[in-house]
Amino acid sequence: MSALHKNYIGGEWVGGDARPNINPSNTNEVIGEFAQGTAADAKAAIDAAADAFKTWSHSGIQQRHDILKATGDEILARKDEIGRLLSREEGKTLPEGIGETIRAAQIFHFFAGETLRLAGEILPSVRPGIDVTITREPVGVVGLITPWNFPIAIPAWKLAPAIAYGNTVVLKPADLVPACAWTIVDILVRNGLPKGVVNLVMGRGSVVGQAILESPKVNAVSFTGSVGTGKKVAEASIQVMRKFQLEMGGKNPTIVLDDADLKTAVESTANSAFFATGQRCTASSRLIVTEKIHDQYVEALTNRIKDLVVDDAVKQGTHIGPVVDQSQLDQDERYIQIAKDEGGKLVAGGDRVTRENPGFFLQPALFTETTPDMRINKEEVFGPVASVIKVKDYEEALAVANDTPFGLSAGIVTTSLKYATHFKRNAEAGMVMVNLPTAGVDYHVPFGGRKGSSYGPREQGKYAVEFFTTVKTAYTLP
Numbered sequence: 001m002s003a004l005h006k007n008y009i010g011g012e013w014v015g016g017d018a019r020p021n022i023n024p025s026n027t028n029e030v031i032g033e034f035a036q037g038t039a040a041d042a043k044a045a046i047d048a049a050a051d052a053f054k055t056w057s058h059s060g061i062q063q064r065h066d067i068l069k070a071t072g073d074e075i076l077a078r079k080d081e082i083g084r085l086l087s088r089e090e091g092k093t094l095p096e097g098i099g100e101t102i103r104a105a106q107i108f109h110f111f112a113g114e115t116l117r118l119a120g121e122i123l124p125s126v127r128p129g130i131d132v133t134i135t136r137e138p139v140g141v142v143g144l145i146t147p148w149n150f151p152i153a154i155p156a157w158k159l160a161p162a163i164a165y166g167n168t169v170v171l172k173p174a175d176l177v178p179a180c181a182w183t184i185v186d187i188l189v190r191n192g193l194p195k196g197v198v199n200l201v202m203g204r205g206s207v208v209g210q211a212i213l214e215s216p217k218v219n220a221v222s223f224t225g226s227v228g229t230g231k232k233v234a235e236a237s238i239q240v241m242r243k244f245q246l247e248m249g250g251k252n253p254t255i256v257l258d259d260a261d262l263k264t265a266v267e268s269t270a271n272s273a274f275f276a277t278g279q280r281c282t283a284s285s286r287l288i289v290t291e292k293i294h295d296q297y298v299e300a301l302t303n304r305i306k307d308l309v310v311d312d313a314v315k316q317g318t319h320i321g322p323v324v325d326q327s328q329l330d331q332d333e334r335y336i337q338i339a340k341d342e343g344g345k346l347v348a349g350g351d352r353v354t355r356e357n358p359g360f361f362l363q364p365a366l367f368t369e370t371t372p373d374m375r376i377n378k379e380e381v382f383g384p385v386a387s388v389i390k391v392k393d394y395e396e397a398l399a400v401a402n403d404t405p406f407g408l409s410a411g412i413v414t415t416s417l418k419y420a421t422h423f424k425r426n427a428e429a430g431m432v433m434v435n436l437p438t439a440g441v442d443y444h445v446p447f448g449g450r451k452g453s454s455y456g457p458r459e460q461g462k463y464a465v466e467f468f469t470t471v472k473t474a475y476t477l478p
């Protein structure tokens with residue numbers, strides 16, 4: 001990538017102070033310089049979006065379709081290059097980076113189709129002779145604040161529906177991973193998106209994000225990230241009575257029952273807990289295992305962890321890339337120490353590892369002999385750290401699984417239709433997986449959780465229409 005990547009405001013690439021984007025697999029490598037937006041940049045972007053809304057909100061659906069389709073096409077055509085960029089800036093492995101890039105392309109294609117399917121309703125009135133029509137209109141200027149762990153998929157699944165339904169956007173990607181967001185905006189612009197419809201302001205959340213939250217001209221905010229920042233989004237949004245949507249943390253459980261197929265149990269939980277370096281809000285960090293299969297499962301999972309190669313994200317053969325940065329690595333190590341101090345038994349990993357280049361490499365860690373009340377089983381670590389909780393039976397497993405303030409994703413590994421069905425009905429989570437990892441979801445169906453994990457309408461699939469449009473009911477006496 002060329003040296004300075006500017007912000008995109010009101011149809012112009014705008015420079016300013018810059019920050020290097022560092023590769024977590026090799027901290028000597030600078031991926032590029034990226035603009036650090038100011039509060040004034042955010043304000044200019046909001047004004048540009050408000051101005052563009054006047055025309056974009058009435059734009060034709062064919063135009064919106066064509067831009068989204070072409071954007072998806074270009075992302076797909078460049079999947080290897082963009083996937084590599086993603087792996088270099090965030091640290092997930094190359095297959096994971098390319099997979100996420102393909103997913104972003106599919107999301108643009110999905111919402112290209114959705115522009116053509118936007119529908120309303122006509123109902124008879126309870127008053128004879130009157131027609132009632134129910135239509136959907138765009139919400140206005142939407143602020144999109146995105147995290148570092150899915151640098152292309154999350155911006156894509158907020159941008160594509162926002163554009164499809166006629167909104168205009170100010171996008172603030174996480175400061176750690178601006179390159180993928182910059183790339184999507186560059187692609188959208190070159191594929192005909194009119195000026196002002198999407199504005200990109202890279203920089204710090206405390207500066208750019210805060211300015212977005214404080215502006216009464218921002219009609220809706222869609223946020224993914226930590227619970228602490230999510231609460232700030234909520235508080236600021238209530239002040240100006242705007243719509244908001246939050247996707248935050250998880251402490252996702254996977255139950256492994258005595259009747260489980262052992263291979264399925266090991267593969268699905270190794271994936272959920274450790275792939276993408278455990279840095280997924282859908283990761284399973286609580287492995288709740290019934291007594292009879294416990295020892296066998298722990299032994300098999302421990303052996304599986306020993307086979308996982310931790311190395312440079314883009315190196316062939318790497319299974320687990322680096323942690324995203326020093327501060328997240330410190331958090332992971334702090335929780336490993338907390339788990340040890342609480343009496344958890346570390347049976348695999350947990351050590352920092354050195355590789356050819358300096359990076360934030362950590363061996364996936366597995367604890368056994370943990371109990372539900374320990375901090376390691378209550379607080380989100382957001383790293384390759386998981387703990388096993390031994391339980392007597394399914395009933396106890398379900399109670400432990402639901403004993404959390406979070407409710408994003410929950411899994412069960414079992415060959416019993418009875419328990420699988422009961423779990424699907426009784427797990428207090430927005431997404432339930434049977435014999436599958438709790439992470440790694442489809443792009444065309446709703447995504448989101450319950451309790452402290454999520455707030456507001458679901459993201460993704462046709463359900464995204466709820467957040468990115470507002471309903472109008474019109475009465476006509478012809």
Ligand SMILES: NC(=O)C1=CN([C@@H]2O[C@H](COP(=O)(O)OP(=O)(O)OC[C@H]3O[C@@H](n4cnc5c(N)ncnc54)[C@H](OP(=O)(O)O)[C@@H]3O)[C@@H](O)[C@H]2O)C=CC1
Nearest residue numbers: 146147173174175204205209210225226229248249281382
């Ligand atoms: N559920 C999920 O998908 C994710 C959860 N997390 C959790 O959060 C922890 C911390 O990660 P972190 O990246 O700091 O998460 P944050 O919630 O701080 O970051 C998410 C986004 O919000 C922005 N932001 C930060 N402060 C503000 C603010 N005051 N106003 C508006 N926007 C703001 C960030 O900007 P900036 O660019 O400055 O970071 C980033 O774009 C992780 O360890 C993990 O536990 C993190 C990422 C994703």
Ligand SMILES: O=C(O)CCC(=O)C(=O)O
Nearest residue numbers: 279280281282439440441
């Ligand atoms: O598991 C997934 O596919 C998506 C996870 C996610 O959106 C997140 O971690 O923020």
